[in-house]
Amino acid sequence: MEKYNKERLARASEAVRKAGLSQIIVSDAAALWYLTEEEIHPGERLIVLVIPSDSDPYWVRNRLFPLKSNGIADHPFEDGEDGIGLLASLLADGRTGVDGVWHSAFLLDLMGRGGNRTFVNGSPLIDALRAVKDEEEIRRMKAASLINDRAVRRIRDFLYPGVTEKECAEELRKIYKEEGAEGFSFPPIVSFGAHGADPHHSPDDTKLAPGDSVLFDIGCKKDHYCSDMTRTYFTGEPTEEEKKVHDTVREAGLRAEALIRPGVLLKDIDKAARDCIAEAGYGLYFTHRLGHFIGIREHEAGEVSPNSPLAAKPGMIFSIEPGIYLPGRFGVRIENLVLVTEDGCELLNHEDRGWKAGLRHGK
Amino acid sequence: MEKYNKERLARASEAVRKAGLSQIIVSDAAALWYLTEEEIHPGERLIVLVIPSDSDPYWVRNRLFPLKSNGIADHPFEDGEDGIGLLASLLADGRTGVDGVWHSAFLLDLMGRGGNRTFVNGSPLIDALRAVKDEEEIRRMKAASLINDRAVRRIRDFLYPGVTEKECAEELRKIYKEEGAEGFSFPPIVSFGAHGADPHHSPDDTKLAPGDSVLFDIGCKKDHYCSDMTRTYFTGEPTEEEKKVHDTVREAGLRAEALIRPGVLLKDIDKAARDCIAEAGYGLYFTHRLGHFIGIREHEAGEVSPNSPLAAKPGMIFSIEPGIYLPGRFGVRIENLVLVTEDGCELLNHEDRGWKAGLRHGK
Known part of the structure; x- marks a missing residue:
């Protein structure tokens, strides 16, 4: 087992103790990967890692899940045997945490x-x-975002009149592969013109016309960690309003980023961007939270929103992604990942935020 | 709401009463589709259909899930509001069923x-x-399997020396699209030569050599229902042993099918095929259950296996898929879907089971 996995398990054990629990039963695939680097796809079969407050963690698992030999105590059972009975026989008494996504069928069986x-x-x-990344995670998150910087530049330079949103998405798949990523961290959003006003538009067969705006919200996985960034380009000379909207969104992101340092409430960071957009007269058109946490999954628990109870801590990584969406017309979103540092924040994305995109003359 | 959805809801309500429950809370996407034809991808947000034993069903849902207007009572709540509190206020007392896949976080919250x-x-x-299909489901299952019959013939006739397993899988995607299917019901298995000895082989870049055996285990979705069939071909003149194995597998399937009628135990159907393979000396090389149930999902609850407690009932649809797998050499599996009728069974697949496949000379 890697040193950082040992450290994560030790932190988990301490958290279990501090919460006054006897143990937690971990079953979520991303949490198991975080703690052990075992790749597990639980499906219908039982596999859990138990982390007791006062002894070593152990697996209870259907033997059909292969595990690397990693020094964690192992209690396998055969397909058809009573796995929940085995788990019940091993658990301590007392308050027990279970993963929120664990299937109720297992929990009800265990309760019985x-x-x-x-x-x-x-x-x-x-x-x-998981919200506070360790050194190894920060290294991997940076590597994934560096690929994303290159990818967004390449896909911008790939644009030509008549290319479709779907063709851009396919090209991105190739780009990520060439750049050494494992694949998408989420299905890419490619939105031409009015499609940009739908924050979750799926790429379709719409062809690019010169002068259209183009929004790319894209990310890849590298060594199990996700990147996620958004840029919005104009392929012609933008109108005054397009310029104003783009300027406002960039400014909103910069104001939010300028606030970030340990101790600042995430809802205040959200407010800084939201106020900036409202001041420009577009308050009704920024329709989502400012940001989300990210790591092994493209969306992790924790958000930068008006309701967030969290304060920034060194090691947190989240997105800052203000947007303005004018239905039927166009939309602009600019997104970067930021790492909270000891005295401020560090951007994980370095690509220019500007709106300019030239068009090639054809394929 | 469609007539068949009303009937399914009525049957569900009756089942709740008969089981002595006050209500069940349904959250599984396939079950919700079966009961209401609403397409729902629950994710982290709360949406459930409650089926009480003695009153009408109702939704409790985050308003972000759009629903067709379908005459079912609706209790929506806003993102950020207390959905579990709303659910708790609506539920009757008494024994309550919850979906086995419901997230424990919801169940624990509700229990509190x-x-x-x-x-x-x-x-x-x-x-x-769901194990017993109604008329509408049978109609859709037949339509999906008719497409599959055509697809397996087309992919067999597509074979040429040097084609790869992956290229066959891609061609299948095109074939299904042309034949009007919505897509794969599961990732297709295409196994050349010794790969056929791994029942779950994933298509790779292996090229077909003349004389290789070729196993296709493929299925599509049509109108939300799944097909699933397997054929094994020899692209040259098979050896005596290859012939014997192929003959045995076909015979095992026919013996199993001949037994099927209402009241017969599914484990006895499994035994008929298993005995046939054992008699031919290959008992050790038939390593899986004989069949599985299928419908909205390619694998549904219920199996044709030595442990199955079920007896055949009219309307059940399951696979009959004997196989013999000779590690490092080749494998043969032949699979059909069967519908239990009032006095026997009806095959949903009509395509020839033989081993003969010609090869085109090239692309």
């Missing part, structure tokens, strides 16, 4: 096996650990 | 809201209904 146990949702414990 | 309720896994109730 006696033992002096009560159950609570244990996911927030692990989510809080 | 008081009410004189106990919880059990309610999935088997709906699974039992």
Whole structure:
């Protein structure tokens, strides 16, 4: 097992103790990867990692899940054997956390096996650990975002009159492969013209016309970690309003980023961007939260929004992605990932935020 | 709402009553589609259909899930509002079934809201209904399998020396599209030569050599219902052993099919095929269950296996798929879907089971 996995397990154990739990039962694939670097796709079969407050973690698993030999105690059972019974026999009494995504069929079965146990949702414990990246995670997140910087430049330079949104998405797949990524971290958003006003538009067969705006919201996975960034280009000379909207969105992002340092409430960061957009008269057209956490998954627990209870801590990585969406006309979003540092923040994306995109004359 | 959805809801309500439950909380996407034809991808947000034993079903849902107007009572709530609190306020007391795949976070939250309720896994109730197809489902299952018959013939006739497994899988995607299917019901298995000995082989870049065996295990979705069939071809003159294995597998399937009628135990159907293969000396090389149920999903609850407690009922549709796998050499599997009728069974696949495949000279 890698050193950083040992450290993560130790932090998880400490969190279990501090929360006054006897143990947590971890079943979420991303959490298991975070803690052990085992690649697990649970499906219908039982596999859990139990993290007790006062002893070593152990697996309880259907033997059909292959595990690397990694020094964690292992309690396998055969397909058809009573896995929940085995788990019940190993658990301590007391308050027990279970993963929020664990299937209710398992939990109800376990509850029926006696033992002096009560159950609570244990996911927030692990989510809080995952929200603060360690050195190895920061290294990987930076590598994924560096690829994304190159990818957005390449896909911008790929544009030509008549290319379709879907063709851009396919080209991106190739670009990521050439740049050494494992694939998309989420299906790419490619939005021409009025499609940009739908923040979640799926690429279709619409052809690019010279002068259209083009929004790319794209990300890749590299060494299991996700990148995610958005740029919006104008392929012709933008109108005064297009310029104003683009300027406002860029300014909103810069104001938010300028605020970020340890201790600042994430809702205040959201407010800085939201106020900037409202001041320009577009408050009604910024329709989503300012940002989300990201790591092993493209969306992780925690958000930069008016409701967020969180304060920034060194090691947190989240997106800052203000947008203005004018229905039927166009939309602009600019998104970067930021890392909270000891005295401010560091951008993980370095690509220019400007609107200019030339068009090639053809394929 | 369609007539058949009303009937399915009525059957579900009756099953809830018969099981002595006050209500069940349905959250599984396939079960929701079966009952209401609403396409729902639950993700992290709450959406459930409650089916009480003695009153009409109702939705409790985050308003972000759009629903067709379909005459089912609707209790929407806004993102950020207390959906579980709303659900708790609407539920009756008493024994309550919840879907086995419902997230534990929801169940634990609901358990903490008081009410004189106990919880059990309610999935088997709906699974039992889904195992017996109604007229509309049978019509759709037949249509999906007719496409599959044409697809397997077309992909067989597509074979040429040097074509790769992956290229066959891509060609299949095109074939299904041309034949009017919505897409694959599962990633197709294309296995040349020794790859056929791995029942779950993924298509790779292996090139077809004349004389190789070729196994296609393929299926599509049409109008939300799945097909699934397997054929194994020899592209040259098979050896005596290849012939014997192919003959045995075909014979095993025919013997199993001949047994099928209402009341017969599914484990006895499995045994008929298993015995046939054992008699030919290949008992050790038939390494999986004989069949699985299928419908909205390519694998549904219920199996044709030595452990199955089920007896055949009119309207059940399952696969019959004996196989013999000789590691490092080749494998043969022949699979058809069968519908249990009032007095026997009806095959949903009509394509020849023989081994003969010619090869084109090239692309």
